[in-house]
Amino acid sequence: MQDITLSELEQIQPQALDDAFQMDQETFHALYERTARSIWVYLWRRTGDSQLTEDLLQETYYRFLRARVSHESEAHRRNYLFRIASNLANDAYRSHHQHVRLPEESEPGHPAMNPDADMQSQRQTDLHRALVKLSNRQRDALWLAYAEGSSHVEIAERLGVKTSSVKLILFRARRKLARLLRGERRHS
Amino acid sequence: MIRTGCEREQDVLDAIAADRWPDRLNDELSTHVAGCTICRDLAPVAHAFAEDGQTAFEQVRLPSAGLVWWRAEIRARQQAVRAAGRPITFVQVVTGACGIAVALGLLAWAGLGALLGMSTRELWVAIASQPLLLPLFYLAIGVLILLGSIALYLVLSDE
Numbered sequence: 001m002q003d004i005t006l007s008e009l010e011q012i013q014p015q016a017l018d019d020a021f022q023m024d025q026e027t028f029h030a031l032y033e034r035t036a037r038s039i040w041v042y043l044w045r046r047t048g049d050s051q052l053t054e055d056l057l058q059e060t061y062y063r064f065l066r067a068r069v070s071h072e073s074e075a076h077r078r079n080y081l082f083r084i085a086s087n088l089a090n091d092a093y094r095s096h097h098q099h100v101r102l103p104e105e106s107e108p109g110h111p112a113m114n115p116d117a118d119m120q121s122q123r124q125t126d127l128h129r130a131l132v133k134l135s136n137r138q139r140d141a142l143w144l145a146y147a148e149g150s151s152h153v154e155i156a157e158r159l160g161v162k163t164s165s166v167k168l169i170l171f172r173a174r175r176k177l178a179r180l181l182r183g184e185r186r187h188s
Numbered sequence: 189m190i191r192t193g194c195e196r197e198q199d200v201l202d203a204i205a206a207d208r209w210p211d212r213l214n215d216e217l218s219t220h221v222a223g224c225t226i227c228r229d230l231a232p233v234a235h236a237f238a239e240d241g242q243t244a245f246e247q248v249r250l251p252s253a254g255l256v257w258w259r260a261e262i263r264a265r266q267q268a269v270r271a272a273g274r275p276i277t278f279v280q281v282v283t284g285a286c287g288i289a290v291a292l293g294l295l296a297w298a299g300l301g302a303l304l305g306m307s308t309r310e311l312w313v314a315i316a317s318q319p320l321l322l323p324l325f326y327l328a329i330g331v332l333i334l335l336g337s338i339a340l341y342l343v344l345s346d347e
Contacts, residue, residue, distance in 0.1 A: 020267075020268065021260070023319065025216055028257055029257070032253035032256060032257075033253060036250050036253070037248050037250060040239070040248050040249075041244045041248060043244055045240075045243060050249060054251060057250075057251070057256070058259055058260070060255055061256050061260060062259075062263060063262045066264070070338040072294040077295070123236055123239060124236070124239060124240050126236075127236040127237075127240055142233065142237055143241070145234075145237075146201075146237035146238060147244070148238060148241070149240025161304075165190045167193055168192055171193070171226075174229045174230055175312050177229075177233050178229035178230075178233050181232055181233070182232075
């Protein structure tokens, strides 16, 4: 890869960057404050890796800024961001050929680190074990519906499926996960 | 036909959001959940995700908006520099390839003349008088330019 010096970078006119991004810095900051937490959590749940999550978050916003797409509404903008994040997470999954990694019990923030929450910790460990057996689409749909509280229309836009399909995807995913959770709890 | 939804789903979700699941559910809803296959699956799944989401949101470690913008800006500048440099590289390659082709052509021409014991003018007259040789001559020049371009590309390209 060709090295680029700082002076070369400085020669690029600021106007060129304004044209390169679809919004100015102030608008971006406001959008980031409204959306970044959800996207971080979504990516973290998909990858189980904080560093990879930060890289993918950066890439998500970079691609969003460079995209020449007009957004009708805030919801459309959010859904577009989630679509980018979802595609990046899928690519990362494929390129690393990795299964979704369960967060280690020693990781900060893992439920097991909170001794007062044994029951909750056990439930969450069961959930993570069971989720590995679901498809990416099923996991995403369940997460968006029940952790994010998204509507079927929003889920459809984010997953790139028809709204009428969301109900069936959720039904199948719920049924499979509920059976797996009942199995996990019987074992534990 | 398989039932994929229940009209009481929202009541179950509301109860979970209000932290009334599973112990403080009212009797009527509790009885419904026990008897409804949809809500029986929905309740534990939605509850598990609500808990998991809450835990996940508590541990978010977000880079600042300023940092994300700055990194994006640097990357956009790098791409702009590369894009600006691309036509120059193309012109350099074509010019260099033509130069190499001319040099190789002159060498081949002189070599061929010496081999056949002809002057350059006699050699050109001989080639031009043969209808089959002239296209071959132009083809040889084209091949030289192509090979020169590839060679230059390989030398200049660092990727």
